[in-house]
Amino acid sequence: MLTLRLYFAQRLTAIIMAPLTLGHLVVMIYAVQDGLSVAEILARTRGSVTWFLFYGSFVLAVAVHAAIGLRVIISEWLGVRGVMLSFFSWAVLVLLLFLGGRAVWMVTLAGGLQ
Amino acid sequence: MVDTETFLDVSIWRDQGGDGHFETYQVPRLANQTILDVVSWVQQHIDPTLSYRFACRVGMCGSCAMMVNGEPRWTCRTHVKKVVVEDCLEIAPLRNLPVIKDLVVDMDPFFDKWVAANAVFEPSRTRDDPMAPITPDDPMRIVADGAIECINCAVCYAACDVVAANPEYLGPAALNRSWSLVNDSRDAGQAQRLHAVSAGGGCHNCHSQQSCAKFCPNELNPTLSISGLKRATLKSLLRWDR
Structure with missing residues (x-):
């Protein structure tokens, strides 16, 4: 159920996620240690193209990576194959893109550029 | 040389087409005995209808592989003493392949x-x-x-x-x-x-x-x-x- 292209997409998104995960951890530790409030965080992220690109690419990579990984798991563990397997993979991709994309949009560019 | 005091309890998978189950046989334990020796002893001394595959007996032909105590082994080169657990052996057809009869799988x-x-x-x-x-x-x-x-x-x-x-x-x-x-x-x-x-x-x-x-x-x-x-x-x- 894993073809070369799906394998490549999963490895590529893993490579993309590795530095983004480290960046995300650094941001979290910085935010917690400095005691930033929600308002202070939003003040930094709203209107920021940089944060939009950072977390936007993160969401994109996570959605692709997780959809392929879950595709393998439900195929091997539950025996799902064929059209149902493709439907499940695309549904996971769309769901993660929607949820993650909406969150990133709301904390970055929803109010316009600054 | 026969060690007359020791017998092996050997469970062998018997399957005549869908009614698969283990049957246990008492096999005398011998020096330098292989798993293939055990299966052959059962076929020659207890039940001639037992089906299994082998050819070369020296680890070259690749035809005698079976599951032994849950692990796949080439039986002609696997000594009993290497895999036996408390004088018990469980011998089954290879995993992941359809069984034709007993220990013979469809390759x-x-x-x-x-x-x-x-x-x-x-x-x-x-x-x-x-x-x-x-x-x-x-x-x-x-x-x-x-x-x-x-x-x-x-x-x-x-x-x-x-x-x-x-x-x-x-x-x-x-x-x-x-x-x-x-x-x-x-x-x-x-x-x-x-x-x-x-x-x-x-x-x-x-x-x-x-x-x-x-x-x-x-x-x-x-x-x-x-x-x-x-x-x-x-x-x-x-x-x-x-």
Whole structure:
């Protein structure tokens, strides 16, 4: 159920996620240690193209990576194959893109550029 | 030499077509006894209807593999003392293959996948051409050396959890053979081979759990071969060969 292209997409998104995960951890530790409030965080992220690109690419990579990984798991563990397997993979991709994309949009560019 | 005080409790899978179950036999324990000796003793002294396969008895033909105490083994080269647990043995047909009768499995799915993986030599020369010189220190030949001693016993296929979970998966043996041919400079079927091992049941489904390498009686490492195929197919994708 894993073809070369799906394998490549999963490895590529893993490579993309590795530095983004480290960046995300650094941001979290910085935010917690400095005691930033929600308002202070939003003040930094709203209107920021940089944060939009950072977390936007993160969401994109996570959605692709997780959809392929879950595709393998439900195929091997539950025996799902064929059209149902493709439907499940695309549904996971769309769901993660929607949820993650909406969150990133709301904390970055929803109010316009600054 | 017979140790008359010791007997083995041997559970052997009996299956006449869908009614599979274990039957237990008492087999005298002998010095330097192999699992194949045990099965043969049962067939010769207790039940002549017991079906099993063997041929060479010296670990070359690859026909006598069975599950022994839950692990795949070449039975002609597996000493009882190496695998016995409290004088008990459980002998079953190879995992991941359909049972024909008792300990005999249908090897067709195993070999069909060799064909599907394009694990067959495609000559680039005719018999009228001179022989291709390949020296022992040729880098491709050295890589191929690590994969060519396969005896087609299907022990790796029975050990593989990915085969168990995904019936389409080509399996370690077929992919290992493909990798040896990828490193054969005389072969003319490389593009088709890389395409064949990149499809839905191809090399990219391997989780690198390495059961194949752990149980291979010839100590080959099919996982390593499969990782070679992953690299070769990825390079081919990045070169836009496909």
